[in-house]
Amino acid sequence: MIEEENIRYEGNKGVPLIREAGNAVKVHTGLWRTKRPTIELDKCIKCKLCYLYCPVTAYRWTKKGPVCDYYFCKGCGICEEECPVKAITMVKEEK
Amino acid sequence: MREFFTGNEAAAWAARLARAQYIPCYPITPQTEIIETLAQWLADGLMDADFCSMDSEHSVLSAAIGASAAGARVFTATSSQGLELMHEMLYIASGLRLPIVMANCSRGLSAPITLLPDHNDYLSVRDTGWIMMNAQNNQEVLDSMVMAFKISEDKNVLLPSLVNLDGFILSYTMEPTIVPEQSMVDKFLPPYRPTHAFFDPERPMVQGVAVLNPDDYTYFRKQLHKAQLNAKEVIERVCGEWKKLTGRHYGLVEEFMMEGADMALVIQGSISTTAKEAVKDMRKKGTKIGLLRIRVFRPFPKQEIAKSLSKLDGVAVVDKNLAPGLGGIAHPEIKECLYDAKERPIVSSFVAGLGGKPESVKQFAEITDALKKDIKDKRGRIRFV
Amino acid sequence: MYKEIKSLKDVPEQDFLIGGSPTCSGCPAELGLKMALKALGKGTIVVNSSGCLSLLCNYPYTPLKVSWLHCAIENAAATATGIARALKILKREGTVICYAGDGATYDIGIGPLSGMAARGDSVIYICYNNQLYANTGAQWDTATPFLANTKTTPPGKESKGNLIPQKNMIRIMGAHGIYAASASSAFPLDYMNKLRKAQASGSPAYIEYLSPCIPGWGYDSGKGIKVAKLAVDTCFWPLYEIENNKIKLNYKPTQVKPVKEFLQMQDRFRHLTDYDINVIQGLINADWKELLEAEACKKT
Numbered sequence: 026m027i028e029e030e031n032i033r034y035e036g037n038k039g040v041p042l043i044r045e046a047g048n049a050v051k052v053h054t055g056l057w058r059t060k061r062p063t064i065e066l067d068k069c070i071k072c073k074l075c076y077l078y079c080p081v082t083a084y085r086w087t088k089k090g091p092v093c094d095y096y097f098c099k100g101c102g103i104c105e106e107e108c109p110v111k112a113i114t115m116v117k118e119e120k
Numbered sequence: 121m122r123e124f125f126t127g128n129e130a131a132a133w134a135a136r137l138a139r140a141q142y143i144p145c146y147p148i149t150p151q152t153e154i155i156e157t158l159a160q161w162l163a164d165g166l167m168d169a170d171f172c173s174m175d176s177e178h179s180v181l182s183a184a185i186g187a188s189a190a191g192a193r194v195f196t197a198t199s200s201q202g203l204e205l206m207h208e209m210l211y212i213a214s215g216l217r218l219p220i221v222m223a224n225c226s227r228g229l230s231a232p233i234t235l236l237p238d239h240n241d242y243l244s245v246r247d248t249g250w251i252m253m254n255a256q257n258n259q260e261v262l263d264s265m266v267m268a269f270k271i272s273e274d275k276n277v278l279l280p281s282l283v284n285l286d287g288f289i290l291s292y293t294m295e296p297t298i299v300p301e302q303s304m305v306d307k308f309l310p311p312y313r314p315t316h317a318f319f320d321p322e323r324p325m326v327q328g329v330a331v332l333n334p335d336d337y338t339y340f341r342k343q344l345h346k347a348q349l350n351a352k353e354v355i356e357r358v359c360g361e362w363k364k365l366t367g368r369h370y371g372l373v374e375e376f377m378m379e380g381a382d383m384a385l386v387i388q389g390s391i392s393t394t395a396k397e398a399v400k401d402m403r404k405k406g407t408k409i410g411l412l413r414i415r416v417f418r419p420f421p422k423q424e425i426a427k428s429l430s431k432l433d434g435v436a437v438v439d440k441n442l443a444p445g446l447g448g449i450a451h452p453e454i455k456e457c458l459y460d461a462k463e464r465p466i467v468s469s470f471v472a473g474l475g476g477k478p479e480s481v482k483q484f485a486e487i488t489d490a491l492k493k494d495i496k497d498k499r500g501r502i503r504f505v
Numbered sequence: 506m507y508k509e510i511k512s513l514k515d516v517p518e519q520d521f522l523i524g525g526s527p528t529c530s531g532c533p534a535e536l537g538l539k540m541a542l543k544a545l546g547k548g549t550i551v552v553n554s555s556g557c558l559s560l561l562c563n564y565p566y567t568p569l570k571v572s573w574l575h576c577a578i579e580n581a582a583a584t585a586t587g588i589a590r591a592l593k594i595l596k597r598e599g600t601v602i603c604y605a606g607d608g609a610t611y612d613i614g615i616g617p618l619s620g621m622a623a624r625g626d627s628v629i630y631i632c633y634n635n636q637l638y639a640n641t642g643a644q645w646d647t648a649t650p651f652l653a654n655t656k657t658t659p660p661g662k663e664s665k666g667n668l669i670p671q672k673n674m675i676r677i678m679g680a681h682g683i684y685a686a687s688a689s690s691a692f693p694l695d696y697m698n699k700l701r702k703a704q705a706s707g708s709p710a711y712i713e714y715l716s717p718c719i720p721g722w723g724y725d726s727g728k729g730i731k732v733a734k735l736a737v738d739t740c741f742w743p744l745y746e747i748e749n750n751k752i753k754l755n756y757k758p759t760q761v762k763p764v765k766e767f768l769q770m771q772d773r774f775r776h777l778t779d780y781d782i783n784v785i786q787g788l789i790n791a792d793w794k795e796l797l798e799a800e801a802c803k804k805t
Contacts, residue, residue: 029345029346029349030349032342032343032345032346033346034276034343034346034347034350035343036275036276036316037275037315037316039217039339039340039343039344039346039347040216040217040278040316040317040340040343041215041216041217041327041328041329041331041340041564042316042317042325042326042327042329043325043326043329043562043564043565043566043567044323044325044326045565045567046324046567046569046570046571047523047567047568047569047570048565048566048567049523049524049525049526049562049566049567049568050523050524050525051525051566052524052525052526052527052566052568053525054524054525054526054527057530058530072513073513073514073516074513077513077516077540077693078536078690078693078730079536080528080531080532080533080535080536080539081523081524081525081526081535082520082522082523082524082539083524086518094524096524097523097524097525098524099530099531100530101530101531101726101727101729102531102725102726102727102728103531103726103727103729103730105727106727106728106729106730106731107730115727141591141594141595142587142590142591142594144586144587169594170590170591170593170594172586172587172590172624173624174583174586174620175583175616175617175619175620175623176616176617176620178579178580178583178617179580179582179583179586179616179617179620180583182576182577182580182583182584182587182617183583183584183586183587183590184587185576185584185587186552186574186576186583186584186585186586186587186588186591187587187588187590187591187594188587188591189574189587189588190550190587190588190591190592190595190597191591191595192590192591192594192595194587208577209576209577209580212576212577319550319572319574319588319592319597319599320572320597321547321548321571321572321597321598321599324569324570324571324572324573325572325573326562326567326569326572326573326574327572327573327574327575328573328574328575328576329562329563329564329567329573329575330559330560330562330563330564330575331563331564332563332564333564336564336565
């Protein structure tokens with residue numbers, strides 16, 4: 026509890042804004058999933074569809090192909106459905 | 121230079137002198153002349169701003185919020201029904217801490233529909249977090265609006281301001297007014313350079329974010345309250361600077377003939393000029409009465425009101441507004457300032473002037489007689505004049 | 506002229522929407538925003554209406570690397586007008602887009618949207634259409650299709666679901682004389698190129714992106730793109746654009762699939778009988794025929 030005279034005015038900090046772009050990297054949405062994608066890189070034809078269609082941008086594109094960031098992946102399964110060569114399979118999340 | 125024009129033109133002059141950059145607008149009686157004057161000046165190249173006619177008053181304030189969030193200086197004007205339509209956005213503008221300045225030509229609220237002035241629309245803004253000022257004549261309209269930009273943009277405030285001028289009584293009545301020089305206003309009011317809210321591709325910013333954590337939400341609301349409390353000191357400082365430059369003095373309240381007074385009329389807006397004539401007459405006849413004009417309604421000047429009124433025998437709060445089921449709106453707020461004082465006057469409420477009903481010097485004398493009766497009976501009453 | 510994205514290999518790699526937001530797993534609306542920001546680039550300012558994606562940024566975290574302003578539900582278009590004008594006054598670069606749901610666009614926000622289109626402000630208005638008021642739990646709005654099950658038009662003994670036909674916002678916005686187009690997540694290049702075209706023109710544009718809502722429509726989260734593709738292949742959601750008051754179809758399915766395939770994928774149409782499905786097929790056939798005729802005689 027605080028008397029109104031003793032509230033400390035904090036200037037710009039008291040304005041409801043977020044100035045740190047992209048700081049949701051600290052939010053661990055990967056904890057929500059029940060399935061996780063596994064990738065067979067030797068089948069990959071480098072079409073980039075899994076990377077484009079992932080709603081949370083969990084895939085990073087490298088020269089070898091897609092790499093999934095399991096920190097963000099929510100396990101929706103779009104990548105498994107859209108892969109034209111069936112290189113991605115959703116398996117049940119352990120734990 | 122000394123000019124002769126209406127209150128609406130005075131408000132338009134203030135926007136021009138303050139170099140407002142974005143003016144979204146929507147017509148409504150009695151403020152339409154403000155936006156027409158600005159449109160003509162822009163067409164003639166006398167002013168440099170972006171004038172934008174919008175599809176409703178709600179869109180007017182939304183566009184004002186967008187432009188102010190991007191970092192532009194914004195001015196707009198509205199009245200009664202328009203102010204109520206944008207009511208939702210008033211909270212958003214103050215919550216996002218955007219220093220928008222708005223002119224309100226007070227007009228009674230529908231239903232029943234009227235065009236004539238009363239203060240119900242102006243006072244409906246009192247919980248929104250906006251700074252509220254009520255002018256008594258056209259000179260004060262111009263001066264208050266120019267000062268409002270400086271007060272709102274002060275880094276210890278960062279709140280939007282509403283300056284009220286009574287519809288028809290001030291908005292359409294011509295009075296001699298001194299228009300300050302542009303160079304003087306430029307020195308007084310530098311360009312708006314926000315550090316808290318702007319859009320820059322190199323420094324992306326998320327404004328209007330959802331705050332679902334109650335502790336964070338309470339923190340922001342407390343900061344808003346503190347900004348309002350800071351505004352009291354900022355208003356007095358800015359009025360002091362304005363006095364040095366122009367000789368015209370304004371404050372949070374105005375005391376008129378309060379020396380040695382036993383009773384006082386408490387009033388807002390343009391009816392105070394009629395009330396001042398009544399006070400002068402009554403003083404000549406020996407009645408020890410004074411007048412306290414509440415110029416700034418938010419932040420509410422509690423200490424100044426208590427200091428001015430607590431030693432009196434009786435106070436008549438004349439409200440040009442009505443909260444149905446309660447009485448006048450300012451009346452309980454005035455009483456609240458006096459509650460903790462050791463000596464307290466009798467406070468009576470007089471609801472006068474609704475829907476443009478004219479107030480006369482004779483009526484103020486009747487109000488004073490009724491107050492004398494209340495002082496004798498030792499109880500305050502609520503009366504309709 | 507705009508820089509066309511000719512194939513998936515040309516899609517820009519930089520991402521302006523990353524993970525960490527509390528949206529549903531597989532949310533197509535989030536995917537729509539990701540693809541839009543990829544196409545439009547840095548310096549985009551997103552104005553959002555209250556809806557599902559308002560919770561993308563939950564203090565103090567944001568998954569966005571661009572600026573964002575959330576105002577109220579109905580005024581994204583009006584707020585965006587203010588920002589676009591202010592950027593011109595302040596001589597700053599930036600593309601202003603609105604990202605609003607169909608509830609905010611079709612119903613409560615149609616006034617400000619019409620005003621923005623009529624004034625000619627340079628704002629790209631993207632409506633993510635999930636054909637419901639999704640954020641409040643899937644209630645009916647004027648974008649809900651015929652006979653759909655929603656929480657306020659549930660089927661029961663006395664009712665078959667929604668009986669009110671949908672509004673056609675794309676034609677309404679096209680009638681304002683601005684660029685209006687439909688889009689689907691299953692055709693990402695078409696969607697992104699339409700956005701780039703709108704950005705290069707500097708005029709107001711209206712893009713309606715079909716967003717199959719997973720809990721609202723009732724299907725498995727992995728099938729999001731398949732549902733969106735079937736919507737287009739059955740002519741339930743034709744892909745077309747209106748430019749200078751002329752309709753142009755962007756995709757004509759070589760083999761139009763029966764709408765039954767699309768309806769059967771979703772729980773919201775599970776209560777339909779074969780008779781109901783035939784009625785819907787008839788309506789879709791009539792609309793598709795009318796679109797082909799409108800394109801042929803160059804009408805809006």
